[in-house]
Amino acid sequence: MSPSHAGNDSGSVSAVTVYDLAPDCTADVVEVGTHYHATVNGVVEYGVFVDLSDAVSGLVHDSELEGDYRVGDALIVRLEEIRDNGDLGFTEVQPDDYRTEIVEQDHGATVAELGDAVGDTVHVAGEIVQIRQTGGPTIFQVRDATGVVPCAGFEEAGVRAYPDLDVGDLARFVGTVERHDGSLQIEVERVESVDDPESVRADLDDALDEAAEPHDTEPLVEWPAFDQLRDDLAAVAKTLRRAILDGRPIRMRHHADGDGMCASVPLQLALERYIAEVNEDPDAPRHLLRRLPSKAPFYEMEDVTRDLNFALEDRERHGQKLPLLLMLDNGSTEEDTPAYRTLAEYDIPIVVVDHHHPDPEAVEPYVEEHVNPYLHGEDYRITTGMMCVELARMIDPDLTDSVRHVPAVAGLCDRSRADAMDDYLALAREAGYDEDDLDDIGEALDYVAFWLRYNDGSNLVNDVLGVDCDDRERHEELVAFLSSRAERDRDRQLDVTLSHTEHETLDNGAHLYRVDVENHAHRFTYPAPGKTTGAIHDHKVREHAGDPVITIGYGPDFAVLRSDGVRLDIPEMVTQLVEEHPGAGVSGGGHLVVGSIKFVSGRREEVIDALVEKMADANIDEELRSTLLRD
Template sequence: MGTCIICGKPTDGRICKTHEEDASFTFHGDRPDDLTAGRYYRGVVDGFAEFGVFVDIGPVTGLLHRSEIPQRLESLDWDPGDEVFVQVLQVHDNGNIDLGWSIRQKEREFRGNLHDPPEAAPETDADDDEETEGRSSSISEPKPVETESESDFTTAAETATEPETAPETETEPESGSAESTVSDGTVADGATDTETVTEPVGETDDVVEDSTEPDETTESAAVETDTTERETPPPERVEIGQLADEIGETVTVEGTVAGIRQTGGPTIFDVTDETGTIDCAAFEEAGVRAYPDVDVDDVIRLVGEVERRRGELQIETSDLEVLTGDDGQAVLARLEAAMEERATPADTSLLVDDPEVSVVLEDLVAAATTIRRAVIEARPVIVRHTATLDGYVAGTALERALLPLIREEHAQSDAEYHYVDRRPLDDEFYDVEAATGDVTDMLEAADRHDEKHPLFVLVDAGSTRESTDGLELLDIYDAKSVVVDGGYADAAAATTADVLVSPTAAGGDPVTTGTLGSHLAALVNQDVRADLRHLPAASYWDERPARYEDLAAAAGYDMDALDDIRDAVTLEAFYQSYEDKRELIADLFWDERNASLAAPISEQFSEKLESQLETAIAHLEARNESGVVFDVLNVDEYTHRYDFPPAALLVDALHRRREATDGPRVTVAVKRDELRVRSTRPVNVRTVAETIAQALPQAGVTPRGGRDGRIEFLSGEREAVVDAVVDEIASRLS
């Protein structure tokens, strides 16, 4: 029984099952069935096919099917021969290997590399060290410790300081220094990163590190030079945004710690100043936390050499100091002033003048400033939106604005996958179930990776009391929230969200959330304004405002094309509603082929909707109460369950389709334990539900949402509730 090299828990190998997903594996087996399903392996791209990518894992080849790739196969930035990381999903009896996607595509993003199997691992040589320079340390297959050889373990100290070419001559180690290497290639006790010496001739060519313990012959010399070293001024402070011009130079940076990641080799500190964020690698020893007293949000001064690792800027840290007192306050004041200036949108104008949106312009600017500041602070932005047309238009607009900002702000190439996450909601509210999932993920990220708590942006949800419990749970953990909802808000949400953008809460009329989100996205990133001009018009089902039709036309979109995009997005939002479908939705909105893509999907939308409408209209129950015409549909009995369209979309389409009447017309769609209402005259569904709840206390009547929300009840009381709703609405409208 050994201990896990990551968490220290007892385990039968070098790494426990919990953290096995944090390690990558180098395969040294001979057959497909030597692979272990669930593990992440280093591989090499072998070739491409229409259905996916072939990846060589050692001597065997697997298929990464295009359905496992979170983007279009054509846009995958891989070439044959590229080193990649993939997950082995399944090894079939016939030897076929199914591979899955790995979001980590650089070895330093794993917490170590393990040999699989360890007994077949090749000996580390100088070429291997040079090839793996800057990577996290390698550790052998997690088998019992007694069966492993020390040669399977390569420390980061060996790889990080290995010179590009071996010295032409070999020298004897200085008197009194520890032996630099041992015969199996591991670093001997006492080796540090202060000096490098070469092994005596005939023993090894590996260049390793000398001991930190000075012998008696060198101690006096160290004392003599100490004064000179102290008098050497520290390197000049350089802003992170200017480090691309300082490669190979030793610099000083000052900022705050945005995150800390412990790899199998160095500790990675994400450091943020007023101009950007960069990874800073600090090494103590393999898998051991460097500078353990440094925490997230600490103000620090860091000295190190600027390097480019696999195309990404990084600082190799030589000294790190936490700043407190006046020094820390001075840095914080400088960062605060610069961040506030950078976070505030330079252009605070709307996409187009709209009096209904202008009532919340100050709130939009406040929301944009909060979102922009989260990006600057290296704080993830989580966009939660309803799986509806409105939710997707607004949520995708924000994503479109955020991605370029994140790419500019963060040096690592995959930052956009870490610092923005768009997650559709299961329901129309941000309830405690959704918040519990988010908080669980947030706390795990903070515990495992020292990640900052995200900013949560709730789109088309969060403005009614059904979301207060979820918002309060976020607040308990000091996670900030921005709510953007064009529908009817209530007073409860205004005091719960940190920033609320709601025209109705500001005394105005409702607008589509797609419109509101598009204006917000333009404030978040003015460079994408041209990309957003057609989105507001795409969020309307009928009676598009002329200002948005003109704005879309100026962007090159006619109304028929927008109808196709609207219908296609609505259909795709229904399927796999819990997935963001980033690339597909972006193609529908912006790809040059969106016309050929949206049109056939729009046809499917029309066919499915017409089929359901035809059935529903034939089974409407007509009622006339006090001059008010009601169309009542039993959704459970006269529609196909789990098929498109959902009940909310169906009742909207039914209501638009019915012929006009002289008096008010109301459409009621009734499911097993809930109903929705649409009316030609304003009806406050929430107050209707509250009245019926008092009249039918045994029916469990509960209003959900704002004045245009839904009514829930006990299914056994359905007939009584429907009759009561019809009577109550008739009395209000007659």
């Protein structure tokens, strides 16, 4: 009860206090022996029925009345009893001296408390994060410090309720808590402004900022090189949790390969769980998070125009905020900046977690957070999948048991030579996966990614990776089948391409292999040119028993590069080629030992010959030998 006072003429200390209930007060606020202002709502032979508020009424028996009354007349009554069935019995009183005290019932509730208030009238104050017009009511998604709840405002069917309200406004929604399709919503009776909105917003922001703090998790393995990244990852976790609390959709883009899926799938699961935790709408995870693969090793204009178009449509049709873009295993290079500049026109925030060689000067003007091992003096051996498993655990530690094997899969997929790989492999063995199992999972992921093309394939990919999979036997059988199909298709491709693979020995002693994957490999089927080049390279690495090997798979306007035992520094080579061959349209990048280059077709021979010259000058490095040769 939150009383406010209104004195009568007396103001005497000895005056009787008579309470005037606000219209929405319930019987919870009345007490036996207390005086109230009442209004007659019915006259019967044995007395009159009176209202104290819209929800509180009772009988003044004829024997307890001082005068005659008609409907609508006012009088003062004293509550004499509250019967077992809830009926109220009053006596009329006519005090000589009284003062009036207005009573407003506190219906205030947080979103987190609504589960215990079904059927009750409540006030929820918060920020409107989405307004969606249905064929019936207008649905306002309202967030306070504890969560987000849909509030249904009713006008004529399909007509916008409370048209003066906009996304971002603060308001107090008053209504009844009901269950709709199994979830909670407030059926709105009225909307009120909040007192001191600047203070309310500041308090709300502080509370949300505190709620967005990530969990302080212990790392899966002890690894000093990785420790440098943990603060950066914690900042990303907080940014993502805050975006969810703010009702901002997240659009997740990841490289369509094994490491990209090892990064995105655990993070998708963690974010979906957190969205469900703070939203009463069961469809919120589907509406607020979308995972999408990117075929190119950078954020293409084709991808950004699609993403932006869908985001603008969702804002127009569903009243959503524009999304946050989350780039995984991609997004660190100058090639990403045209797409980023497009999003900057709409103030769309961008977060990047990647382990490809970055161009920080190019991308950091456009990104809010950028996590990359190269920024801390490390390299690609810390894979994006390894980072994102820890990031996902900071958002939802409860998924730890289902992702213990994932960092090892990510490391094998991207040929990580990290010192911590042995620890990750041991962790996977504890979860029931030996190294052959992990290799098969990586192979199956690449195979599925090829056929899914631009589809995320969430349920299938989860089953293949073994994350949030409810049937371990199905997972194992699926991986065995898909990996065997991938091996069959890869062997078929090798049978075609190996006889067309040209060999030479470079001045530094490295074996160089070249193959035209455009004309001497099956097209439009698995494996793609990059994977085909990798398969040829692995075959030659085994054949040469640890000697340094470089493989180039090329087409009319591209080349895919693989190396073992040679420190190529592909990003630096690309930079040099751009300067030395103007007009060749050179672009590309990757890791020190894996990458790709594009150029105009008319300058192909010139660019590849220059590339080979640089390879011949590269240093031999035994540390970079293939994981295929690991004991």
